[in-house]
Amino acid sequence: MGFRVEFNSILRSDNYGDLTVGKIYDFNKAGSRVFFDDIPVWLCNSDWQVLAEISIMSQTRENANLTGTFRVDYIYSGEEQKTISKVFVRMYDGVLSPYIYLLSSQSEYENTCKTGELVRDSLSSEGFIHASPKSQLNRVANKYYKETAKPLVITLELEKIEPSVLWEPATGGLYPHIYGPLNTSAIKSVQPIALNAHGEFDIKI
Structure with a gap:
C-alpha cells in the first residue's frame, strides 16, 4: 500500500510586478500540490506570460492551501519571454x-x-x-x-x-x-x- 504526492512546476499569480534576481518573495496558493524544492520552478501570470525562474525556499501545506517563499533566479524579457510564453499557452492553456x-x-x-x-x-x-x-x-x-x-x-x-x-x-x-x-x-x-x-x-x- 502506498500514497501519491502530486507536484507543481509552475506558480501562476498576478501578484508580482517588478521582480529582482536574488530577492525572496512570499506566495500563497490554493490547492495542496507541493512544488519541487530542488529544481527551478516557473513563475507565470494568469495569462501564461512567463515571468521568471524561481526556487522554492519553503512551503507549508495545510487545509488545501499552500504557502511559502521563493527566490527569483532568472527573469525573462523580450523575445525570449515571448517565445517561452507561446509554448506555455500551447501546452497548458486548454487545461483551464x-x-x-x-x-x-x-x-x-x-x-x-x-x-x-x-x-x-x-x-x-x-x-x-x-x-x-x-x-x-x-x-x-x-x-x-x-x-x-x-x-x-x-x-x-x-x-x-x-x-x-x-x-x-x-x-x-x-x-x-x-x-x-x-x-x-x-x-x-x-x-x-x-x-x-x-x-x-x-x-x-
Missing part, C-alpha cells in the same frame, strides 16, 4: 478552459445524436476518445480531417462529460482524452468547418 473540442464528420455526428453517445474505435484500441484543446484544433484538423466529408467541430462542456477526462501528453502539447463513450448531453455547440483557399483549415471558435 471549461470546454474541450472534438473533430467529427457530419455522418458521425448524426449517428451520435441517434444513439445518444459517441463511440470510436480508439476506445477499443487505446482506451479513450481523442479530443483537443482549442489551441490544437487547426493542427489536428489539417493533419487528419482534410479528406473528411462535411467536417465539424463539436464543443463539449467538461463538467457535463460523464466518463473520466485526463489531460495527457501527445504531439504538440497536452490533450484531453475521454475514457469512455461520450454522452451527447455534454455537447454545447456544433460548427461546420471548411478548407480555405489555400487548402488549409483556419478554425475560429
Whole structure:
C-alpha cells in the first residue's frame, strides 16, 4: 500500500510586478500540490506570460492551501519571454478552459445524436476518445480531417462529460482524452468547418 504526492512546476499569480534576481518573495496558493524544492520552478501570470525562474525556499501545506517563499533566479524579457510564453499557452492553456473540442464528420455526428453517445474505435484500441484543446484544433484538423466529408467541430462542456477526462501528453502539447463513450448531453455547440483557399483549415471558435 502506498500514497501519491502530486507536484507543481509552475506558480501562476498576478501578484508580482517588478521582480529582482536574488530577492525572496512570499506566495500563497490554493490547492495542496507541493512544488519541487530542488529544481527551478516557473513563475507565470494568469495569462501564461512567463515571468521568471524561481526556487522554492519553503512551503507549508495545510487545509488545501499552500504557502511559502521563493527566490527569483532568472527573469525573462523580450523575445525570449515571448517565445517561452507561446509554448506555455500551447501546452497548458486548454487545461483551464471549461470546454474541450472534438473533430467529427457530419455522418458521425448524426449517428451520435441517434444513439445518444459517441463511440470510436480508439476506445477499443487505446482506451479513450481523442479530443483537443482549442489551441490544437487547426493542427489536428489539417493533419487528419482534410479528406473528411462535411467536417465539424463539436464543443463539449467538461463538467457535463460523464466518463473520466485526463489531460495527457501527445504531439504538440497536452490533450484531453475521454475514457469512455461520450454522452451527447455534454455537447454545447456544433460548427461546420471548411478548407480555405489555400487548402488549409483556419478554425475560429
